[in-house]
Amino acid sequence: MNPVNVNREPVLAPDLAARVSRVGLVLAVLGLGAGFALGAAEGDNLRHFFWAYLVGFAFFFTFTLGGLFFVLVQHVTGAKWSVSVRRMGEFAMNTVPALGIMAIPLLYPLLTNAGREEFGGLLWPWVQPHGEHADLVAMKEPFLNVPFFIGRMVFYLLVWWLMARFFMKRSLQQDTDRDPAYAPTIAMRKLSAPGIIVFALTLSFASFDWLMSTAPEWFSTIFGVYIFAGCVLTIHAWLVISSVFLQKQGYMKKEVNAEHYHDLGKFMTAFTVFWAYIAFSQFMLIWYANLPEETGFFHSRTTEAWKTMSYLLIVTNFFVPFFGFLSRHVKRKPKMLAMWAVYVLIVHWLDLYWLVMPSMSPESNPFGLIEVATTIGAFGLFLWAFARQGVRHSVLAYGDPKLGDCLAHENY
């Protein structure tokens, strides 16, 4: 509670950042390369590879969008507690260009003829409606058609890129300009409210497009919120991991303390519950109404090959982390919290895997090296784009006027 003398010095870690981003690049090349090689070896026209790639892509995308949401919500609420970790959130949101690079290969399954006859498409089965429900899927053609789909994809990425740039630029201006009228701070605050609306809509529709349309005859309006829950969990876990890592390397020792970890932990607890709440809301309405066009999704996931995994997810993604995070002591011990954060990222990935893969292979769980490799690759690409920014920029938003409040922050 003593007023903290704010020492407005940048925290620069260019060598560390360069090293981490190199590791990221190596992981990306090796992971995606190995995934591709394994996929090509399966001789299924890369079908399995592309589905696994989509899971990795979704994993990457939840980091970026989680970062964007984190930054937006700090500005819209005028949050003080988070200033010292916000720059890491900004780094995460500012990985949109790399996400765009990762989206390019996804054009292949949209444009090639391979797999159209048999599966309706290599990846998204609506590319050419086929099979039992072809007529239903065909009716969605005005929305689910290749040119419009690609257009939307470009649109989402463009919007996110513009938003990320806007907030990144203003945040850096706070550091260097020290404008006594706080122009960049106010600009960010103003744009954050409409920004959240744009975020909500684009995230929701991107989730519909990229993930939900892997089961094109199915629909759930809450689906975007479900993905959103994963994004928020992911970014808080990631902030914990990066802060603990930086501190271990000797940076930001004072700037991030037990109080900040405590708050990050609270958000992970809250969003663990939120995830369960949304997941159950989605399930219960469909289960109760029992309408044929809605139940397919859960039917394939709660019978035969996927049954065990579905029930397991309830335990791994809700009960374990919920009781794990419940205690105040866990949230205030950085190393322990970081271990839980890694756990959260792993189970979040399992969740994405469970959302996507049963649509490719309802009869059997195809889990194998190929999923692991592509996901490591996707994560590596994210890590590269994330850490590269640390080479040029301070990892602390040291010019934010609320930094002093942040450092003095205490939980009651």
Place this chain on the structure above:
Amino acid sequence: MSNNSSAELHGIIAEYHTVEEILAAAETVREAGYTRWDCHTPMPVHGLDRAMGVRETRLPWVVLIAGLTGGGLGVLMQWWMNAIDYNYRISGKPDWSLPANIPVAFETTVLFAAFAAFFAMWIANGLPRWFNPLSRNARFARATDDRFFVAIQASDPMFDQDATAAMLSSSGAHAVETVEEPDETSRPPAVFRGAVWSLVSLAMLPLFLVAMARYNTSDKPRVHLVPDMDFAKRIKAQAVSDLFADGRGTRPPVAGTFALEDMEAVGADPAYYTGKLGDSFVTDFPLEVTPELMQRGQERFGIYCAVCHGDDGRGKGMVAQRAAVLSPATWVAPTDLHTQPVVDLASGQLFDSISNGVRNMPGYSSQISYQDRWAIVLYTRALQRSQAASAQDIPEGVNLR
């Protein structure tokens, strides 16, 4: 320092001006070994608990246990209601199915946890209490404004008026004062007590009225709280209505009505679509009898018919039981499907009863497809057979116990 020896001593308070002072003082008092004392501050002071040596609160455990209890009881309650007390199949779900219980269990979890937190806080803080002697001290009023206080109670085993006061003075207090127990009793004033008692009695009134109404009969019309809902302008199915010349609320379809799409089909296979050939009901079953069809019939019977006729067809379904209690005068009991006249009905006539209803029973043609209606006929036949079985029906080699 006032020192009025006539009144009983409640304790000693010491006043401080800053957060640093109160933190230092709290440490001094703690180190001196006092146990019955407290700090009063105008705003939450970080680190005060530590300085005072306050044990970590056990409230979270209370809340956790209460929450788990609430969740458990929520599930238990619904299990008992759905599977034991009033087991009633709803939209083909099992009598007791967990997913349907989760929202309620979630609410009971929150309810129990919130109440436990609320009342445990009362207990932990010694509430409810009419007033605190400290609030009689003029100086102490600034504890809600800009001053910090340490208050040590006279009941503390370490308490010694002079030594304690000296200790507080040396801890940097700006003022040290004794606080007496008030002369008056600490009972609330009579007006207040009167008001509480009248409120409590008034609150009982509705309960008495409800209890009275339950055990008395009255010839007055009942009270209608929402008249336009109780007397909605509508025509009840099967009820009389003066809107139509024939007085029937339910309008029969115009003679010879068929759904357009069925017209051709009906012409091509009247036995299947109407249960009739010419004017007489068919006696053969128009479909191939398969185990699947039988199962389908059993399932549909369970969904559409069992509510009235009962799972066993004896007319003791849940709706029938309720209706017999609620309106014994007007309710016509569902027919026992095992009576000889029903057993002797032609299959086509059974089909016709399901399609178009019979006397007081409504028709189900709008809900049940043709094939399902035949499946129900088939299952009804099996049900009738099962209830009229004799020893000869038992396959050879099966042991009777």
